[in-house]
Amino acid sequence: MSTQQTPALPWRPGTTQVLGHRGARGLAPENTLVGFLHAHRVGATAMELDVQLSADGEVVVWHDPVLTADKAVDTAPATREDPLFPYVGSRLRELTYGQLASVDVGRRTAAAFPEQRPRPGARIPLLGEVLQALAEVDPEVWTLVEMKTDPTDPGAEPEALVRAVVEVVRACGAGSRVVLQSFDWHAVDLAGRAAPDLPRAALAVPGLTFARGSAWLGPVHYDDHDGDLAAAAHALGVQAVAPAYASPYGARAGDDGFALVTDRAFVDHAHEVGLAVLPWTVNGDDDLAHVLAAGVDGVISDRPDRAAALVAAGRPG
Template sequence: MAGRPGPWATGRFDVEGHRGAKGLVVENTLESFAAAYDAGVTGVELDVRLTADGALVVWHDPVLLAGKCRPTGPDLVGARVADLTLAQLRTVDVGSQTLPGFPEQQAAPGARISTLDEVLAHGRERAPHVWWTVELKVDPTDPGESATRRDLLERVLASLHAAGLERQCLIHSFDWAVLELSARLAPDVLRSALVESTVTWVPGSPLTGSVRVGETHDDVCAGAAAVGAHVISPEHVLVDADLVARAHAAGLAVLPWTVNDPARMVELVEAGVDGIVSDYPDRALATVAGRTPVGA
């Protein structure tokens, strides 16, 4: 663990809250991030999208979903984030509705979609030492999203620079072309390659940038290293001791997502991962406390 760049470089195990602390408070709200900081996380993961007027907002879904969004003005449910201005998005209450699949989730009534700058400023004040895993939401099969890839990345890098967090963050994406571009634009900023089971590492995948699965590379870890990643972040079902060993041999840290079952957390620690992303960072921190990952 120690020696690979990132929040684990000092030998500590990294526990990151997913979308703040999704299992505790409604996702991607300032209140959810506060819950993650209060739990004692070493990092937080968040999602970033571009609005129609070029603002960076912290939001996961490409559209405003009825189960998460409550209009307070015009009914914008079902609209694409990319087609709305920041002012339009600010009219939507995204904190009042909890998700049935997360029975412990608390509401944050009246919460609005935040900008990346707002979330970073809030976090720097509340928890200045946390690491930021910033997922750039780009679907390379969507012409609109692929066309704005560079603009999104440049704006994210500018926000991280303005906040003084360039040495305390990961540029994180399922679209590995984002990582290749980031390696050119900001070579000193760490990069994390997301991997989804049965989706990312398959022949003909549009997600792997210049890497061609089964042609230029046969192993997902080698492929991630080839696009300039410092971290491989697989869906946790893909992770075992063999994958961890291959990743570490390639110089990559391993950060699985999204791990909510304590027994699985223990398995992953024993497999030697460098950290985990969880909807329940309080549960994760309690589970991994006192356990020494392999290779620490």
């Protein structure tokens, strides 16, 4: 199990950071450079993104394990002599970065986000590209990097992904503005061993990834903590916990109906054991006001514009 580390943290006590979820998913195509830059323009002070390995070992920024037709469009010539073409429908880890870069991920818009606008020509970026682009527009912006590794997938290679992510962060000189996180707590533990100076966060969906007998908890045993998410994350040695957020105000666009509501009692308990709280995904004004009043350290939102406006207006939090 990881030893508790005390790396420099990008958040500050008494303030609320606004994290653009996959950039600004409610406004622009997710996990694209244009989306991250738009999130910064509308007030995000940090970004949340997802990373995977391509077939040739590049750290690419994309959420889904498979390129789906609702988000991606092939642009390579139909006569291309490539047994993997068309690329849409393929697993990311089966495609090289060159193949992935030929796919347009800005042309489609998501029905769940009616205010999302297309950005034709946007492509899947490399993690290094995103870190460098953000540093150029604002050196204070930090990035919450979610390592997409699934312990229930026999083909998952968390060691390789963690190693590659740390190498990119080091090469970009981004160690002071990156936090590593994953639902796979084994990967989070590996990251602590590989880069103890980098802060880490434990992602969790109570009742799903955080549950008795879960394969997602790595070195942590659920029963040792009597269902206490904050205590379990503390035992993992992380600096933050990122729980799924369920709205007490009814359904929202993009809300998957998870079981945990981030309230003042949860936040206070997490703070008592030394953890920041970064709930996801909080989009509606009432929900945003709810978590701000609970005293969260950061809020991960598809609508960073709304979150930033409420923080600027001095809503409770």
